Amino acid sequence: MNRLYHFPLSPFCRKVRLVLAEKKIEVELVEEKYWEPSTEFLRRNPxxxxxxxxxxxMTLSDSQAICEYLEETMPDPALLPRDPAQRAEVRRLVAWFDDKFHHDVTVNLVHERVHKKLMRSGYPDGRAMKSGATNVKFHIKYMHWLLDHRRWLAGDQMTLADFAAAAQLSCLDYISDVDWSLSAPVKDWYAKVKSRPAFRSILADQIFGFPQPAHYADLDF
Incomplete structure (x- = not known):
């Protein structure tokens, strides 16, 4: 049995879960408190x-390395285009959401509101949360611009870039930190992504002490 060690509100775990589900790869989910790593877990990923x-x-770590391995070994359905230029654009956007969006927004909101409480590592930093709330508006504007020119974030087909973005936004949406009124195209795009069968397990996630908001699993918001 394939096994994924994950944390439900990690966008990187969610990205991998989306790829696995889209490719119909069955996997056992094992929740891991990564902030309290066991010796056994550290053997899997130091x-x-x-x-x-x-x-x-094999035992694979790093979300992008995992996603690329799955794409190379199970290429149907394809989440990376064949054209090298288009493939480079997908990878650029994956890096954008995994790195810039994550540090600009997700760390400042999800980490401060949720992870700190779970980890018992202090109180939320108001300045960080204010920064995250400001930064998310910039990123939604950028996504709006992309979707004004494309059907999906990286082009005419859904790709790994869409999953990387949706993984980050779904974590924010779980704590009601996305103002979907800022962009109708971005809201419509997210509705398309979360309506896919691959998204079902993510919409069913429950974080102890943090109940889902009423709209979270609603496909029509």
Missing amino acids: AGKVPVLKIDG
């Missing part, structure tokens, strides 16, 4: 980070 995927007799 960096002490999730996600970690056990598949094909």
Whole structure:
């Protein structure tokens, strides 16, 4: 049995879960408190980070390395285009959401509101949350611009870039930190992504002490 060691409100774990589900790869989900890593978990990934995927007799870590492995070994349905230029654009946007969006927004909101409480590592930093709330508006504007020129974020087809973005936004949406009224195209795009069967398990996530908002699993918001 394939096994994914994950934390439900990690956008990187969610990205991998979306790829696995889209490619119809069955996997057992094992929740891991990465901030309290066991010796056994550190053997799987000395960096002490999730996600970690056990598949094909191997143990893989780093969300992008995992996604690229899945794409190369199980290319249907394709989440990376064949054209090198288009493939580079997908990878650029994946890096944008995994790095810039995550540090500009997700760390300042999800980490401050949720992870700090779960980890018992102090109180939310008001300045960080204010920064995250400001930064998310910039990123939604950028996504709006992309969707004004494209059907999906990276082009005419849904790609890994859409999953990387949706993984980040779904974590924010779980704590009601996305103002969907800022952009109708972005709201419509997210509705398309979260309506996919691959999104079902993510919409069913429950974080102890943080109940889902009423709209979170509503496909029509």
